[in-house]
Amino acid sequence: MNSIYITAAQARIAELSTLLEIHNYNYYQLSGSTISVVPISDYAFDTLLNELIQLEQQYPQLQLPTSPTQRVGGSITKSFNTVKHQYPMLSLSNTYTIEDLLAFDERIKKGLLTDEYEYVCELKYDGVAIGIKYKNGVLQQAVTRGDGTQGDDVTNNVKTIKTIPLHLTQGTYPNEFEIRGEIFMPHQVFTQLNAAREAIGDALMANPRNAASGSLKMQDSAQVAQRKLDCFLYFLYTPDSNYATHEQSLQAANSWGFKVGNYYKKCTTINDVIAYINHWDSARFNLPFDIDGIVIKINSVAQQKTLGFTSKNPRWATSYKFKPQQVATQLLNVSYQVGRTGNVTPVANLEPVLVSGSTVRRATLHNSDFMTELDLRFNDYVYVEKGGEIIPKIMGVDLSRRATDAKPFIFIHRCPECGSTLVRVEGEANHYCMNEDICAPQIKGKMIHFVGRKMMNIDGLGEESIETLFEQKLLHNYADIYELKAEQLLAIERFGQKTVDNLLAGIEASKQVPFERVLFALGIRHVGENTAKKLAHYFHNLIKFKAATLEELTQVGEVGDKIAVSIRAYFNNEAQQTILKRLVNAGLQFALHEDTLVTKTNKLAGKTLVVSGVFTVERDTIKQLIEQNGGKLSGSISGKTSYVVAGDNMGPEKLKKAESLGVAIISEQQLMELIA
Helix, strand or coil, X not given: CCHHHHHHHHHHHHHHHHHHHHHHHXXXXXXXXXXXXXXXXXXXXXXXXXXXXXXXHHCHHHCCXXXXXXXXXXXXXXXXXXXXXXXXXXXXXXXXXXXXXXXXHHHHHHHHCCCCCCEEEEEEECCEEEEEEEECCEEEEEEECCCCCEEEECHHHHCCCCCCCCECCCCCCCCEEEEEEEEECCHHHHHHHHHHHHHHCCCCCCXXXXXXXXXXXXXXXXXXXXXXXEEEEXXXXXXXXXXXXHHHHHHHHHHCCCCCCCCCEEECCHHHHHHHHHHHHHHHHHCCCCEEEEEEEECEHHHHHHHCECCCCECCEEEEECCCCEEEEEEEEEEEEECCCCEEEEEEEEEEEEECCEEEEEXXXXXXXXXXXXXXXXXXXXXXXXXXXXXXXXXXXXXXXXCCCCCECCCCCXXXXXXXXXXXXXXXXXXXXXXCCCCHHHHHHHHHHHCCCCCCCCCCCCHHHHHHHHHXXXXXXXXXXXXXXXXXXXXXXXXXXXXXXXXXXXHHHHHHCCHHHHHHHCCCCCCCHHHHHHHHHHHXXXXXXXXXXXXXXXXXXXXXXXXXXXXXXXXXXXXXXHHHHHXXXXXXCCECCHHHCCCCCXXXXXXXXXXXXXXXXXXXXHHXXXXXXXXXXXXXXXXXXXXXXXXXXXCHHHHHHHHHHCCEEECHHHHHHHHC
């Protein structure tokens, strides 16, 4: 085989694997993400995934051990206890066209050696998959999908959902069973939530799915109860199934008091399935909750068992994914927004149009490259899609309706807020206003970021309050927050005594926020939450961090040249350093607490370890122990690997590779003995 083709395939496989992992992380991990994250559509994700599958089939020797094709879903959020699923929560294969659906039907026919079978079609709810266990009619445990093998124990939060029974009081049910479903946030609740968040200056939730996921993983179950989540149940696992069909199990669950819904339908032919899909493709916009497709399952339980499973999916079920609705409307003009880091984002202002059940007036244009690629002209008719994010996207231009004398949009050269000349950083698509000490949106944006929940978490100081205090000239930067006085605040009309007391108490409490969150709050360009944490734990205090050279900074995990240069630019900015000194004097935490500085040993010095599988503790705890004892972690096995720490359900590819290379495989207990 031509080596040129192999090299090209290898590069593309690596590129696709990286892209898919990034998009997978965005979808599954950034549950509370806001409009700052622009997610890929399901259709685009599966297009990339299918390309990778085809390449791996063509060049099996090039498949990476960590290929996304081997994954079922996302990774685990670490805030909750990790629980292994008794029954794996597999994902479904996806279809997007009628041809794909007909091919699925043919596979069913061949697998069963008959054309005597029925389907049950259900709505594919766009929320958070959940598995709920009951014993003697009492809810025992609720676990999220996680990676399909293990998930997060969110029992206390699930108990706040009123449509999920805590105790079954009707019907005849098994002593023990697990029922699965989808937790979601209804449209009306989502609208109310974002209105409330906007009123206090919190970032808006991106969509109902992310709002449901983020709500389910909140630490305070009382707050979860206020989110008014809902749940449809759609699959039953019992030790000894007494139901001949899936439909019968749904009817049984409904009779026990579970919210099954009346949207499902039994179909005797694939044409009936297609008719059901076509109906809901348009009717979905009238539902009070989001769906993103249709689930098609073989009805007979015996036939389900005959068809069985692949490593990732049941062969007896698939999902038909709806394409996001695209609607044409006229582009009226382009305006520009300035973010807290100076990033200038173009926004399309549109003739109002109804898209996916809501009126759209604006759509993001991302950057000048995106505008150039679309070749946008004044008064163009554009195709708008609302695939999940708050600000919809423009997907293309209807060239047949373009005026012959239409003039192209030219990206602005000066900041729309302060008039400074914009700068495009080499290697980046964005234009920046570098006048960060004067430009009002940047000043306010930095302060809004600083007080956020994941940063300094100052109660009572949201976007609206910061806007007011900025207009009153009481706040010019975030150091001013710590110099606010009660008499200044009480002089403002909307600030009463109780409000002021709570605000000042919140400011005082923020002085105990740990070092890594303070670093994140500073808003250093390109330094996100995880990077701030790594920097804090690497340098331990502000003095060492501030003195670090570019070379020293790039020794920190996740810190490349771009981030290192940005950090040095921050510390070389005289105005920023004045602000930083004031924060230090205010008493903020600029060093790790002693209890986080665990004494390290050298018992694993010179050893490289790979961690794989499920353990009695969280995997991050295992990794932390290795690093604390001088060991080096690696994500892949090679001849340089000293040990593979193997838990339950270790990946078969890793096991095979470790054995072929003669790498020592040790258990969790053996690791503990090594470092004892």
